[in-house]
Amino acid sequence: MSRLKELRTPVFWAEGHPGELNREAWGIEVSGLCANPKTFTWQELTALPKSIADARLTSVTRF
Numbered sequence: 001m002s003r004l005k006e007l008r009t010p011v012f013w014a015e016g017h018p019g020e021l022n023r024e025a026w027g028i029e030v031s032g033l034c035a036n037p038k039t040f041t042w043q044e045l046t047a048l049p050k051s052i053a054d055a056r057l058t059s060v061t062r063f
Contacts, residue, residue: 009057 023042031037040048 003052012059 026042027039028045029037029039
C-alpha cells in the first residue's frame with residue numbers, strides 16, 4: 001500500500017471505512033486449496049519478503 005500512497009491512488013471502501021486496526025489482535029487466515037493452511041499475525045505478515053509488481057490495479061463491481 002505504500003506505493004499506492006506514493007502514487008496518490010485513492011482507496012475506496014465498499015461498506016464504509018473499517019475503523020482503526022488493532023494490530024495486536026489482527027490475523028489473516030490462508031486456507032482452502034493450499035498445502036499448508038496458516039493464520040498470520042500482523043507481525044508475521046509484515047516480516048514476509050516483499051516484492052514489486054509492475055501491474056495495474058483494477059476493480060470491477062456490480063456484474
